[in-house]
Amino acid sequence: MANYRRRRWRESMAVRLDLNGLLAATVGADGVAPEDLATLEPALGRVRAELAARRATGGLEFADLPYHRDDVRRVIEVATAAREEFDTLVVLGIGGSALGASAICAALPGQTSGLHIVIADAIDPEAFGTLLEQLDLRRTLFNVVSKSGETAETMAQFLIVRDRLLRELGAVDYKRHLLVTSDAQQGALRQIVNDEGFRALPIPAAVGGRFSVLTTVGLFPAAAAGVDVEELLAGAASMDERSKAAATPLADPPLALGGLLWQLATSRQKTIVVLMAYCERLAATADWFCQLWAESLGKAVDLDGRTVEWGQTPVGALGTSDQHSQLQLYLEGPRDKAVVFLRLEDHGTNIDVPATYQDLASVGYLGGHSLGELLNAEQRATELALAKRGRPSATLTLPALNAFTLGQLFYLCQMATVAVGALAGIDPFGQPGVEEGKRLAWGLMGRPGFEASRAEVEAWLARKDARFVI
Amino acid sequence: MANYRRRRWRESMAVRLDLNGLLAATVGADGVAPEDLATLEPALGRVRAELAARRATGGLEFADLPYHRDDVRRVIEVATAAREEFDTLVVLGIGGSALGASAICAALPGQTSGLHIVIADAIDPEAFGTLLEQLDLRRTLFNVVSKSGETAETMAQFLIVRDRLLRELGAVDYKRHLLVTSDAQQGALRQIVNDEGFRALPIPAAVGGRFSVLTTVGLFPAAAAGVDVEELLAGAASMDERSKAAATPLADPPLALGGLLWQLATSRQKTIVVLMAYCERLAATADWFCQLWAESLGKAVDLDGRTVEWGQTPVGALGTSDQHSQLQLYLEGPRDKAVVFLRLEDHGTNIDVPATYQDLASVGYLGGHSLGELLNAEQRATELALAKRGRPSATLTLPALNAFTLGQLFYLCQMATVAVGALAGIDPFGQPGVEEGKRLAWGLMGRPGFEASRAEVEAWLARKDARFVI
Numbered sequence: 035m036a037n038y039r040r041r042r043w044r045e046s047m048a049v050r051l052d053l054n055g056l057l058a059a060t061v062g063a064d065g066v067a068p069e070d071l072a073t074l075e076p077a078l079g080r081v082r083a084e085l086a087a088r089r090a091t092g093g094l095e096f097a098d099l100p101y102h103r104d105d106v107r108r109v110i111e112v113a114t115a116a117r118e119e120f121d122t123l124v125v126l127g128i129g130g131s132a133l134g135a136s137a138i139c140a141a142l143p144g145q146t147s148g149l150h151i152v153i154a155d156a157i158d159p160e161a162f163g164t165l166l167e168q169l170d171l172r173r174t175l176f177n178v179v180s181k182s183g184e185t186a187e188t189m190a191q192f193l194i195v196r197d198r199l200l201r202e203l204g205a206v207d208y209k210r211h212l213l214v215t216s217d218a219q220q221g222a223l224r225q226i227v228n229d230e231g232f233r234a235l236p237i238p239a240a241v242g243g244r245f246s247v248l249t250t251v252g253l254f255p256a257a258a259a260g261v262d263v264e265e266l267l268a269g270a271a272s273m274d275e276r277s278k279a280a281a282t283p284l285a286d287p288p289l290a291l292g293g294l295l296w297q298l299a300t301s302r303q304k305t306i307v308v309l310m311a312y313c314e315r316l317a318a319t320a321d322w323f324c325q326l327w328a329e330s331l332g333k334a335v336d337l338d339g340r341t342v343e344w345g346q347t348p349v350g351a352l353g354t355s356d357q358h359s360q361l362q363l364y365l366e367g368p369r370d371k372a373v374v375f376l377r378l379e380d381h382g383t384n385i386d387v388p389a390t391y392q393d394l395a396s397v398g399y400l401g402g403h404s405l406g407e408l409l410n411a412e413q414r415a416t417e418l419a420l421a422k423r424g425r426p427s428a429t430l431t432l433p434a435l436n437a438f439t440l441g442q443l444f445y446l447c448q449m450a451t452v453a454v455g456a457l458a459g460i461d462p463f464g465q466p467g468v469e470e471g472k473r474l475a476w477g478l479m480g481r482p483g484f485e486a487s488r489a490e491v492e493a494w495l496a497r498k499d500a501r502f503v504i
Numbered sequence: 505m506a507n508y509r510r511r512r513w514r515e516s517m518a519v520r521l522d523l524n525g526l527l528a529a530t531v532g533a534d535g536v537a538p539e540d541l542a543t544l545e546p547a548l549g550r551v552r553a554e555l556a557a558r559r560a561t562g563g564l565e566f567a568d569l570p571y572h573r574d575d576v577r578r579v580i581e582v583a584t585a586a587r588e589e590f591d592t593l594v595v596l597g598i599g600g601s602a603l604g605a606s607a608i609c610a611a612l613p614g615q616t617s618g619l620h621i622v623i624a625d626a627i628d629p630e631a632f633g634t635l636l637e638q639l640d641l642r643r644t645l646f647n648v649v650s651k652s653g654e655t656a657e658t659m660a661q662f663l664i665v666r667d668r669l670l671r672e673l674g675a676v677d678y679k680r681h682l683l684v685t686s687d688a689q690q691g692a693l694r695q696i697v698n699d700e701g702f703r704a705l706p707i708p709a710a711v712g713g714r715f716s717v718l719t720t721v722g723l724f725p726a727a728a729a730g731v732d733v734e735e736l737l738a739g740a741a742s743m744d745e746r747s748k749a750a751a752t753p754l755a756d757p758p759l760a761l762g763g764l765l766w767q768l769a770t771s772r773q774k775t776i777v778v779l780m781a782y783c784e785r786l787a788a789t790a791d792w793f794c795q796l797w798a799e800s801l802g803k804a805v806d807l808d809g810r811t812v813e814w815g816q817t818p819v820g821a822l823g824t825s826d827q828h829s830q831l832q833l834y835l836e837g838p839r840d841k842a843v844v845f846l847r848l849e850d851h852g853t854n855i856d857v858p859a860t861y862q863d864l865a866s867v868g869y870l871g872g873h874s875l876g877e878l879l880n881a882e883q884r885a886t887e888l889a890l891a892k893r894g895r896p897s898a899t900l901t902l903p904a905l906n907a908f909t910l911g912q913l914f915y916l917c918q919m920a921t922v923a924v925g926a927l928a929g930i931d932p933f934g935q936p937g938v939e940e941g942k943r944l945a946w947g948l949m950g951r952p953g954f955e956a957s958r959a960e961v962e963a964w965l966a967r968k969d970a971r972f973v974i
Contacts (some may be wrong), residue, residue, distance in 0.1 A: 052972065053973070057969075060968075122865060128824065128825055128828050129828025157878055158851070159855045159876050161696060162875060177533075181828065182895040183866075186870065187882075193860045193871070194875075221866075222866045226861060226864070235627070243828075250648075280974075286974075298600070314626050314631040315628070322828065325828075328830045329833065331837075332834075332835075343837060343838055347837070347838075347841075349817070349819055354627060355626060357790075358655075358795075359603065359799060361937070361938050362798065363815045365941075366804035366813065367804075381630055382629075383629045383633045384629060385629045385664060388664065390666065391663075395951070396951075397692050397696075400660050403660075405627045412656075414945075415941045415948060419940045419941035443607065468827065468889075471889035475891060478884060479869055479870065479878060480869055481865070481883050482865060491884055499524055500759075501754075503521070503523070503524065504520070504523070504757055504760060
């Protein structure tokens, strides 16, 4: 009976995708036309088969994370122990090592018995200095997260924190305040773990940073906060099951969403996808999505090595705030955007607007409505205003915001990203472009072996035309 | 002597624009070529004359705000009184009524004797409810900010807060916890102020929300926090003076920046401008800029009424975090972006990385450097990495972050926006596109007179094809 109720509850918590607003039937020439769908559907069928084959041979490890229940039990164990020892968890990580944890911890409240979570992804000395000043080091656990163990920002933070801990707590005690999440086999951080005997959690070798939200990287901070991480995985698994059970590719949520956005990018010049969340707690999830979409799909060459310079620029937006900031541009500016709304059916908390100033037409109508109603009315109004101007949008509705629905959303976005990669013929993994910048920064920082990079930066700075420095 | 020292200090605090990275000489085909400059310079000369003429006849009121010293004294007076009575100031406002105050208060520390400032721009019931729970109402002043006095979100917040104050503090005392900033003459909020006798500050009639950072809208919360608002205005004025004193349009900072970005938008398909701040405290300033650029320049028709659907999409980014999120796309994706870096010469706080693990090549090099050095090295490396891929960027350097440099930055961005408006032949003021959405939302909320809008939304929702709701 408990299982039956849980199944019914989960069915009621299925994330819904309304894709009508992306179609020409709704928005006219800038939408996906029936003839586009006729060619898209078989292409999506091929992508579906290809992704299934890759999964079957272990080539898409992130997709199977919802079923790695043993890893999760280990994470919960370590997190439970940490909750007994500490009050605060500071995650030292950046990019994929920060955004997933940040998304979960901002979206879900955790438990009152959970740790207070701080994601320290920046090396801004003012921000990092202020944070360090505010912490009670004796009650703080630092989770150092870097898969490669070479990330300059995270390693610099780690060295600073290690030094402070050492000085404040002594050479014996300081170690229990550090927990390293990194590749289990390689990298400088792994070597340091081995030498120093720090506690550590492994990141699966075949899962990259931006697909790591459901690994130790995202799940440990979540579990430490008291989030039900098994429910997150159950949500992800349920999206996977819906996907597999879909009768056609266009009924498969990630394939349909990815397929239509790809179609709009390639045949309707929608070079920008706006993820607009009507819920403050989902703003960090929008940031997480922006990394996923940008870094996975922004690639110079396709799988055959041809120059394509592909990509669709993701932009995070927040309703209703960005109605008063970006919407004018979305409605009247270039027709280069597809908008994806994130909408909550039930906001959890309800605040009613009291009936006041009923004689004032421009104020009185608000009385008796709740803030959640107003928020959702604004979302619908924005959706229709865009459609009336011929601007395509999709709406993802979460019945409520909880671990189960957030897990679905993560999985949906990740699989949609991989589907677009397959349609565009590019590799959604890796980030070859950013290596050059790392070398140049190493050169400027005096890392041995990168003297030529330093010289290159200096020569470039010296070459600048003084007339254009004003 | 004090004046002499101050002048020298201010000279040392001039914001520098390095525009070399936007030129073909630096980045090749995707940069502005010498022949573009040859036609751009006279066009900018005409814009300069046009803007000067508009200012002379009072048609560009925001541009003269740095010289409205009487208004500022009044703001400081009210803020000083508020600081004696309260601990916290909550700004109830959205869009232009929130972003300027948010930018200033995030960028500048204020004084320890200043009020704690919270910008409540959202109607998310969970976020707003949590905020209300945390406040000590007896020690809190609410600044209700809406020029029109009709903004649904702000009015809903106001009604909720008014009701709580009334119930907690009684019908006499509650009034002193409300301070209204709105149009001095018209709107529902002004009428309420007059009827109820709330305290109020005026917004100049001719200054719109996104150009209001240097009016009561931005300055009152800043002064309440203890920011030196006269120094903000002095910074703005100094940028204005540099602009006026420039020998040529291309030596005039806002014209040069705006002109080159416009050139790249129109002749090099740079449809996106990324403002990438290498300083956490400037992230809110990037949000402020994004509103300014999007809402001012995203317009369907030009001044002659012709359909142009113009605009350049602004994207806020944060260094180094977005190097691990967006940079891959910027480097390898479509050539549709111009990046503007915000860089601090001196970060104020200094944190050194201790020399540790010197035998590990990928870690040891960090020792002895400061976080500020690392941050600035990453910025330079990113700038050059973009240039090597032929991607244009400009760098704005603030010698330090303070009220004087922030004032310069605000003025620079605002005048650059107006300059681009003039070059593109569009009206940078007003936001005609968003009116439709407001009507639709009013309809859904049951505002009398908008029954047809409600029916329109409902008919549209009913028309959706069920096959595309999955």
